[in-house]
Structures are given as structure tokens and as C-alpha cells.
Amino acid sequence: MHGYANPTRFLKIARPATAWLMGIGALLLLAGVWGGLSMTPPDYLQGNTVRILYIHVPAAWLGMAGWASIAAASISQIVWRHPLAAIAGRAIAPAGATFAAICLATGSIWGRPTWGTWWEWDGRLTSMLILFFLYMAYLALASAERERGGDGRMAALFGLVGAINLPIIHYSVLWWRTLHQGQSISISQGSSIAPELLWPLPLTMVGFTAVFAAVVLMRMRAELAQQKMEARLRRSVAE
Amino acid sequence: MTQWTYVTAAYALTLVATLGLVAWSWLSMRSAEASAEALKRRK
Numbered sequence: 634m635h636g637y638a639n640p641t642r643f644l645k646i647a648r649p650a651t652a653w654l655m656g657i658g659a660l661l662l663l664a665g666v667w668g669g670l671s672m673t674p675p676d677y678l679q680g681n682t683v684r685i686l687y688i689h690v691p692a693a694w695l696g697m698a699g700w701a702s703i704a705a706a707s708i709s710q711i712v713w714r715h716p717l718a719a720i721a722g723r724a725i726a727p728a729g730a731t732f733a734a735i736c737l738a739t740g741s742i743w744g745r746p747t748w749g750t751w752w753e754w755d756g757r758l759t760s761m762l763i764l765f766f767l768y769m770a771y772l773a774l775a776s777a778e779r780e781r782g783g784d785g786r787m788a789a790l791f792g793l794v795g796a797i798n799l800p801i802i803h804y805s806v807l808w809w810r811t812l813h814q815g816q817s818i819s820i821s822q823g824s825s826i827a828p829e830l831l832w833p834l835p836l837t838m839v840g841f842t843a844v845f846a847a848v849v850l851m852r853m854r855a856e857l858a859q860q861k862m863e864a865r866l867r868r869s870v871a872e
Numbered sequence: 873m874t875q876w877t878y879v880t881a882a883y884a885l886t887l888v889a890t891l892g893l894v895a896w897s898w899l900s901m902r903s904a905e906a907s908a909e910a911l912k913r914r915k
Contacts, residue, residue, distance in 0.1 A: 655894075666883070681875040688886045731893045738889075739882040746878050844890065851897040858904035862911050 640857050643717060651850045658843030665836030673830050685743040686826075687833050691841040692736035696764055697799055699729020699845070700792075703771065704799075707792035710785060717853070719785030720860075722792055723775045724852035728845050730768035737761055748812055756809030760802040767795040 669687035676683035703722050710718035740758065741751045752758065775788040806815045818824045824831055 670879075670883075682878055684879050685882045688882060692886070727897075728893060731889055735886050735889050738885050742878050742882045742885070746873075746875060841890075844894065848893055848897045851901040855897070855901040855904040858901070858908040862904070862908045865908075865911055 640717065644854065644857065647850045647854055651847050651854070654843045654847035654850065658840045658845075658847060661836050661840030661843065663840075665833045665840055668833035668836065673833060676830065679747055682743060682746050683830065685739055686830075687837045688841075689736060689739040689743060690834060691838045692732045692739060693761070694838060695841055695845050696729055696733030696736050696761065697802060698842075699725050699732060700764060700767070700795060700799060703729065703792040704796035707789035710789045711793070719775075719789065720853050720856045721849070722771075722785065722788060723779070724849045724856065726768055726772050726775065727852065728848045730765060730772065732841075732845065733761065733765040733768055737765060744812075753812045755812040756805035757802065757813035760798060760805050764798055764802060767798060771795065 665687060669684050673684070675681045702725050706715075706718045706722040706725065709715040710722070737758075740761075744753070745751050771788060771791055774791055775785065778785055778787055806813055817826050826834075
């Protein structure tokens, strides 16, 4: 990881990787969405609304994985002072916030015909909403810190503290058995979803993840170019 | 509202939000890299 601490070396890999990730992500998404909308049967209980699964689950995964990545970047910044860690944190936050918002909105749309309500102060829904607010606070803090010329340590600390919410989201369906269903897919116990309904999900999961990674790389490249420009302008003023 | 109305609304919202995020990030990157390159050439 420290091998990519040099921005020039990082950019050498990031430039082709951005296009590849976006292309692969778009193809997988097209295949997964097509399969999910036209090739899978309706669920025996939920009918066609079950098709929201193929966008809601990847959005939830990316909302949480985004914050886990911010926490990892925060550790890297605080412990090893990795020069790209703060940039990575700031690049991940808007993408993570977008997917947390998509998760909340699609969940709400799915909840109306399934539960009979758009919103309920259930443990899973509330902890996910808190994650979205944490993203908003992180974005505001990181932006304010950057404008003041700070090194991003406050945002990094906030990123670490905010990670406490991740296990709360994960275990919320076990701790507070209210409205949201329990875990349907687990590494140890497999899936309780029928295979004929499940197969498009890995396609959209990997597809959205690839698009997410491409977006993060684009935002990191934008910030590196911005920093390069600011450094050049500072040098020319000093000369 | 039929079940398909909810499905369509969820997919449309996801499409708009994802495309918006990609377009915003791509434009920011293009604009920042082009400005940095222009400044480099001016020196």
C-alpha cells in the first residue's frame, strides 16, 4: 500500500483503472438489471416488488463499505501518515453518501407495498439514516479542514469514531426485532433466498462496486490535479 | 399503484442518482486535470 504513496505512481495505475472499472461495472449492471427485471420470477409473497432487492442490497453494502473504507483510510492517515489517505477519505465520502441515500430511498419505496408504510423508526432504518447524516457531517468537516489548510486529522478521527455505527447497522436486525427482516444472506449459513431469484444479485453487487471504485478514483484524480495546480501557483507567487 | 410502479420508481431514482454521481465526478476530474495541464504548459 505504501508503494502507492507516491501520487505519480498512483496515477499511473489509477488512469487506466478508472476506465476499466467503469466499463466492467456498466456491463455487469446492465446484465444484472436486465436479469432482475425480466428473467427472474415474481416472489410468491412480495410479487414483483422483490425486484427492488437488486438495487437496494448493493446500495446498502456500498453505504456501509464506503464508511469502512473511510475508517481504513483514517487509520492509514493517523498511524502511517499516508499522503493519499486524506484524499481517499474525501473521495469516498460523496459516493458513500449517495449510496446510503439510494439505500434509504429504495428501502422506503419497497416498504410502502410490503409493510404498508414509507418509514418506521425501526433499528435498521434508523441506524442507516444515522450513517447518511454521518457522511454529511464528514463531508462538511473534511471540506472545512481543507479550506483552513489542515492535514485532515480531525476528519480522520471522525471517520474512526463514526465506524462504531457499522456493527450497530449490521446487528440491528438481531438486537431490535421490529419491522426490517433479518439477515437473508450470510457467509456461514448461505442464503435463504431462492436461487432463481438470487442469481442477478452478485452481478449488480459487483457492478455497483466497480462503478463506486471508478467514482472514487475519479474524485482522487480531481483532487490530486487540484493540489498540483495549487502547488504550482504557490511556487510561481514565491518566485 | 401497481407493484411495477414502485419497482420503476426505485430503479429510476437509482439510475438518476448513480448517473448524476458519475457525471459530477467525471466533470470535476476532467476540469481539474485540464486546468493543471494548461497551467503546466503555460510555465
